[in-house]
Amino acid sequence: MPEGHTLHRLARRHQERFAGAVVRVSSPQGRFADGAALVDGQVLTRSEAHGKHLLHHYESGAVVHVHLGLYGKFYDSELPMGEPIGQVRMRMVGAGSGFGTDLRGPSACEVLTPPEVDALAERLGADPLRPDADPDRPLRRIARSRRSIGALLMDQSVIAGVGNVYRAEVLFRHGISPYREGAALGAEQWQAIWADLVELMPVGVATGRMHVVRPEHDHGEPSYAPDRPRTYVYRRQGAACRVCGATVAHAVMEGRNLFWCPGCQSG
Known part of the structure; x- marks a missing residue:
C-alpha cells in the first residue's frame, strides 16, 4: 500500500496541474458516476493529502476523497486523452493545463461534505508531512x-x-x-x-x-x-x-x- 509521501506527492502534482481551473470529471467505469456528476465542470480549488488519503476540494464545497488501497493508481497523460483502458473509476481532465488523469483500482473514491471531511481528519492521527500536525x-x-x-x-x-x-x-x-x-x-x-x-x-x-x-x-x-x-x-x-x-x-x-x-x- 502506498505510504503517505506518495499521496502528498500526488496532491502536489494535482495542485500544480488542475487547481484553479475548471476540470471535467467522469467515471468511465460507472461506479463513481453520481459523484463525478456532482463536481464535473467545477473549479478545483485545492488538492491536499492527510496520511494516505487524497482530497480534492471544489468550489461548491464538495470534496472528492480517494484512498488508493493496495491497487489504486493514477495514470496521467497529456491531452487529448485516448479511450479509457481498463476499469477507470474516475477521469479528470483539466483543459487549461493540457493534462488528464485516470484513476483505477482505488479502495475509496467518493464525494464528501465539509463536515464529513472534518470527521475524517478527526479519525486520523498526526501526519508528519502536514505543517499543522501536532506531535x-x-x-x-x-x-x-x-x-x-x-x-x-x-x-x-x-x-x-x-x-x-x-x-x-x-x-x-x-x-x-x-x-x-x-x-x-x-x-x-x-x-x-x-x-x-x-x-x-x-x-x-x-x-x-x-x-x-x-x-x-x-x-x-x-x-x-x-x-x-x-x-x-x-x-x-x-x-x-x-x-x-x-x-x-x-x-x-x-x-x-x-x-x-x-x-x-x-x-
Missing part, C-alpha cells in the same frame, strides 16, 4: 498504550501516513525494538522519531523514493528491488545488518510483515 497528539496515545510501538506506528488513527517501510526503518535508525510497549518509549525518544519522520518523509515527496539509509551505510548489498534505494532492514530478512552484522529478522505483527535487527534493536 504531542500521538504521544498522548503512545504514552498510555500497552501495544507495541511497531503496531502503534502503523495505526493510522495514531500517526497518519507511516507505512511498513518508514515504520521498520525509523525504528532501526533509533535502535528501538518494534516490540517495545508504547508506554515504555519515553517522550524524548518519541520526539526523536517524529523529528526523523519530518526530515525523511519530505524527501520521499520530492523524489518519489524512500531514502532512509545514512550516507556512511549506503554501500554493500544492493536494495531489495532494482528501482528502490537501500534499506537497513525492510525486506532484508536473513541478510547481515549493514551496521552490526547481525542477521535481520522477520515476523508478522498484527497482520503486517515486520523487519528489524536483533543486534541494533535489542532494547
